[in-house]
Amino acid sequence: xxxxxxxxxxxxxxxxxxxxxxxxxxxxxxxxxxxxxxxxxxxxxxxxxxxxxxxxxxxxxxxxxxxxxxxxxxxxxxxxxxxxxxxxxxxxxxxxxxxxxxxxxxxxxxxxxxxxxxxxxxxxxxxxxxxxxxxxxxxxxxxxxxxxxxxxxxxxxxxxxxxxx
Numbered sequence: 001x002x003x004x005x006x007x008x009x010x011x012x013x014x015x016x017x018x019x020x021x022x023x024x025x026x027x028x029x030x031x032x033x034x035x036x037x038x039x040x041x042x043x044x045x046x047x048x049x050x051x052x053x054x055x056x057x058x059x060x061x062x063x064x065x066x067x068x069x070x071x072x073x074x075x076x077x078x079x080x081x082x083x084x085x086x087x088x089x090x091x092x093x094x095x096x097x098x099x100x101x102x103x104x105x106x107x108x109x110x111x112x113x114x115x116x117x118x119x120x121x122x123x124x125x126x127x128x129x130x131x132x133x134x135x136x137x138x139x140x141x142x143x144x145x146x147x148x149x150x151x152x153x154x155x156x157x158x159x160x161x162x163x164x165x
Contacts, residue, residue, distance in 0.1 A: 007062060007069055013051045017059040018069075020049055025078035028063045028070070035078050082123050083138045086165055091122060092141035093165040096153065101135035103158030110139060113152045119143060 004022065008015035020026075026033050026040060033040040033056075042056040049056075063069045086093035098106055111121055123140040145164050153162045 004069065004072065007066060008059075011058075011062075013055045014059040014062060016049055017045070017051060017056050018063070020045070021059075021073060022076070025076045027076045028060055028073040031060060031064055033060065079125075081125055081138070082140045083125065083165075086140055090143075092119070092143055092145040094137075094139040094141070094145055094149075094153070095163040095165065096137040096139070096159055097161045098135055098137065098158050099160045100158060106156055106158050107137060107139075109156040109159075110137075110153055113149055113156075114139075114141065114145075117146055117149055119145060119149065 004018055005015060008018050021028065021033065024035075026035055026045075028034075033042065033045065042060070043053045046053040046056045063073045082089065082091060083093050083095075094110070096106065096110065107124060107126075111124075114121055120142040121139055122142055123138075125138045125140075127134075127136040127138070147164075150162050150164055153159060
């Protein structure tokens with residue numbers, strides 16, 4: 001995110017728009033905003049963020065005119081998060097809060113434990129500290145997660161807490 005922030009450091013409202021686009025995976029291409037291939041209205045985005053529509057358009061212009069930003073934003077894709085519907089689709093969900101967002105190996109450790117227990121991982125999503133007050137890791141599995149996994153996951157270096165849903 002720091003590579004993006006530097007381009008908007010003097011424009012807090014544009015930074016808010018740029019952060020929102022990145023967090024939600026909204027793509028900027030050909031001077032327009034897309035949710036995958038669906039054209040999004042700058043007016044509606046401005047209402048969601050409580051900014052003027054001209055701020056959204058100025059953010060698009062800044063992204064379009066900067067090669068580094070354009071290479072990032074023109075390749076974004078929105079992804080479904082299955083954690084919110086895990087119960088409804090008979091899946092398991094593990095929420096992990098790391099001691100530090102910079103701690104390597106947590107996901108590798110968790111997936112190894114799950115593999116040892118024959119639990120299949122369907123999705124892994126992280127929430128970055130740049131966007132949320134706490135970094136979190138969400139792992140959706142094909143079945144409920146055995147309690148044995150919880151105890152083993154808690155032993156992984158860098159894991160602060162584990163919650164199973």
